[in-house]
Amino acid sequence: MRIALIAHDEKKEELLTFVDLHKEEFGQHELFATGTTGKRITELTGLPVHRFKSGPLGGDQEIGARIANQELDAVFFFRDPLTAQPHEPDVSALVRLGDVYKIPMATNIGTAKILIQGIIRGEIEHG
Secondary structure (H helix, E strand, O other), rough: OOOOOOOEHHHHHHHHHHHHHHHHHHHEEEEEEOHHHHHHHHHHHHEEEOHHHHHHHHHHHHHHHHHOOOOOOOOEEEEEOOOOOOOHHHHHHHHHHHHHOOOOEEEOOOHHHHHHHHHEEEEEEEE
C-alpha cells in the first residue's frame, strides 16, 4: 500500500509516536510524507519515506495530486483543530480530495488506531 503521513506542528510528536509504535506495520508499505514530518519519521524509525515539500510550501498539494491520480491508498493526517493554519485552504482541499476519491484518512489518534487495524487485517485495499 501507499500511505501518506502528515502532521501539523502541534501534532508531530503524536504522529511520530504512533508510527514508531506501528513501525513493523508501516515498514511493509510505501510511505510518503510532507517535508519535516518525513524527515523526523526516518530519523526516529529508520523507515524509508518519500518526502514532499513542507505543507505550507506545497507539500499538502503534492499529496493531494497523488490522491487525485489514485497513487495513494491511505492518509494519516494528524491535524491540529485548535491552531489556525496559514495554509488552511490547502488542508481543506486535501481532505476534500480524500473524500472525493474515497481514500481512508485518519485525522486524529482515534481514527488512526482504527485505520491501522484495518490495514493490518488487510481490510483496506491497495489501489
